[in-house]
Amino acid sequence: MEIVQTPGKILQIFEDGRESVEIWTDGRKLPQDLDPRWYGWAVGPLGGRTLVVESTGYDERSWLDSAGYPHSQDMHIVER
Numbered sequence: 001m002e003i004v005q006t007p008g009k010i011l012q013i014f015e016d017g018r019e020s021v022e023i024w025t026d027g028r029k030l031p032q033d034l035d036p037r038w039y040g041w042a043v044g045p046l047g048g049r050t051l052v053v054e055s056t057g058y059d060e061r062s063w064l065d066s067a068g069y070p071h072s073q074d075m076h077i078v079e080r
Helices: none
Strands: 002-006 009-013 020-024 041-043 053-056 076-079
Touching: none
Parallel strands: 020 041
Antiparallel strands: 002 009, 009 020, 041 053, 053 076
């Protein structure tokens, strides 16, 4: 995995399939009415020493891991 930080956004780029995840760090909030995406929608306001990423809006066809564990469209994740 490669991590690229730009003003306002962090990108996680995965080697397998060259998939990427956008983490918006420009202060925006998660959209209220969003279209589900494979990797969801993520925001992570930069503030202190710890990046806290909040994400939701996952396409329910995606899996939690490579073993195929399912989730619902309502999944909400907070990562530190």
